[in-house]
Amino acid sequence: EQEEALSLKDLPAVTPDGLKIELWGNIAHPDEASAVLSSGGSGIGLFRTEFLFMNRNTPPSEDEQFEAYRKVLDEMKPHPVVIRTLDAGGDKEIPYLNIPKEDNPFLGYRAIRIGLTEEQLLITQLKALIRSSICGNLYIMFPMISSLWEIRRAKTLIQKAASQLDDKGMRYGKLKVGIMIEIPSAAIMAEELAKEVDFFSIGTNDLTQYTLAVDRGNSKVSQWYDHLHPAVLKLIAMTSKAAKTQKIELGICGEMAGDPFALPVLLGLGFDELSMSPPAIPKIKRLVRKFQAERAKQVAQMALSMKDADEVRQYLNEVMAKP
Numbered sequence: 001e002q003e004e005a006l007s008l009k010d011l012p013a014v015t016p017d018g019l020k021i022e023l024w025g026n027i028a029h030p031d032e033a034s035a036v037l038s039s040g041g042s043g044i045g046l047f048r049t050e051f052l053f054m055n056r057n058t059p060p061s062e063d064e065q066f067e068a069y070r071k072v073l074d075e076m077k078p079h080p081v082v083i084r085t086l087d088a089g090g091d092k093e094i095p096y097l098n099i100p101k102e103d104n105p106f107l108g109y110r111a112i113r114i115g116l117t118e119e120q121l122l123i124t125q126l127k128a129l130i131r132s133s134i135c136g137n138l139y140i141m142f143p144m145i146s147s148l149w150e151i152r153r154a155k156t157l158i159q160k161a162a163s164q165l166d167d168k169g170m171r172y173g174k175l176k177v178g179i180m181i182e183i184p185s186a187a188i189m190a191e192e193l194a195k196e197v198d199f200f201s202i203g204t205n206d207l208t209q210y211t212l213a214v215d216r217g218n219s220k221v222s223q224w225y226d227h228l229h230p231a232v233l234k235l236i237a238m239t240s241k242a243a244k245t246q247k248i249e250l251g252i253c254g255e256m257a258g259d260p261f262a263l264p265v266l267l268g269l270g271f272d273e274l275s276m277s278p279p280a281i282p283k284i285k286r287l288v289r290k291f292q293a294e295r296a297k298q299v300a301q302m303a304l305s306m307k308d309a310d311e312v313r314q315y316l317n318e319v320m321a322k323p
């Protein structure tokens with residue numbers, strides 16, 4: 001298995017009937033970028049930046065952040081690197097951010113909500129990100145978008161950050177701006193949101209949690225948590241349709257991207273990119289290289305027509321037993 005994975009490393013993820021898909025890695029620290037490349041990944045689909053803000057008493061400076069972003073972009077060049085702005089709150093605690101003790105932290109003050117409240121915090125991060133764009137192929141991604149106004153406001157802050165860099169005569173390059181689709185309202189409004197951004201990346205961990213009203217970290221209710229639930233699949237399909245109609249890039253960076261059983265559905269829905277934990281890449285690549293894209297389309301439609309998660313799971317078990 002290990003040897004096969006190694007020979008697979010330099011091959012593209014392409015189906016026997018010629019559909020190519022990018023397999024990217026999720027990382028939470030710059031040191032992990034090399035594991036993406038050695039696993040055969042062709043980009044980073046989610047660079048979580050929380051580590052920069054944790055285990056300290058004040059936020060990291062612009063220069064400190066720039067150094068971390070530059071390192072990853074440089075190492076991955078010319079491959080894309082999707083860097084997500086701070087996704088604090090919810091289950092990710094950062095003491096100095098004045099996140100109140102909340103009854104429902106997952107529904108509370110988190111992610112982009114913090115960035116749009118503490119604007120200077122987000123502007124500093126955006127300045128570091130924009131500066132890093134000269135070092136590689138940068139995609140900036142905003143987490144927990146629920147409404148159009150948040151994107152517009154976040155884009156205004158990008159402009160503000162860029163003009164502050166202009167004032168200092170600092171150089172930067174091209175970059176793409178996108179959002180996570182991880183709240184049902186964003187999936188439902190995807191067509192409108194797609195007009196504002198260059199790419200979508202579906203965060204199925206939170207999308208599943210919010211669609212099914214199941215805490216993603218509570219093992220007592222894990223039986224109710226299932227990214228193969230048809231309601232989740234329908235929201236993913238809506239998001240995909242909107243991305244296709246508006247001709248923007250479509251990816252997924254939740255755990256579902258590395259689930260072999262979900263693969264035919266995701267292939268069939270026309271994803272450009274699947275981003276997963278680096279060790280999952282070889283297995284998914286091997287499956288992509290065996291699965292007919294035409295068949296995947298039929299499987300996706302079939303799964304979407306089913307009535308509950310168990311039915312979908314059983315069907316996909318059969319599909320994968322005899323692809």
Ligand code: PEP
Nearest residue numbers: 182203204205206253254
């Ligand atoms: C997600 O919600 O699916 C996701 C990728 O983000 P995180 O797990 O960091 O919330």
Ligand code: MG
Nearest residue numbers: 182203205206
């Ligand atoms: Mg999330």
